[in-house]
Amino acid sequence: MHTFWDNINKFPRFLISVLAGFFLTTLYPIFELLQDKKTRILLIIISCLSISILYQILKLMLGLN
The missing domain is CATH 1.20.5 (Single alpha-helices involved in coiled-coils or other helix-helix interfaces)
Structure with a gap:
């Protein structure tokens, strides 16, 4: 049961990193165009x-x- 709660505690950090990676990957070409x-x-x-x-x-x- 300890492993389950340990995984649940790691999920918000994982979610934030996935969302940040998604937006950075999506918006990178737009930032390149703005140069x-x-x-x-x-x-x-x-x-x-x-x-x-x-x-x-x-x-x-x-x-x-």
Whole structure:
């Protein structure tokens, strides 16, 4: 029974390390793109357009005026 509780105590540390690894692996290409000024500006423009389009779609779907 001691082994079971020892494994349960290790789980939060494991979960945090898996989530941190996932986000670092996922976001690493985006950070690499931000190194160049042209791609940084392009990425900012694409992000702003995406957010505004999503906002307009949700606004029309929900009937908010």
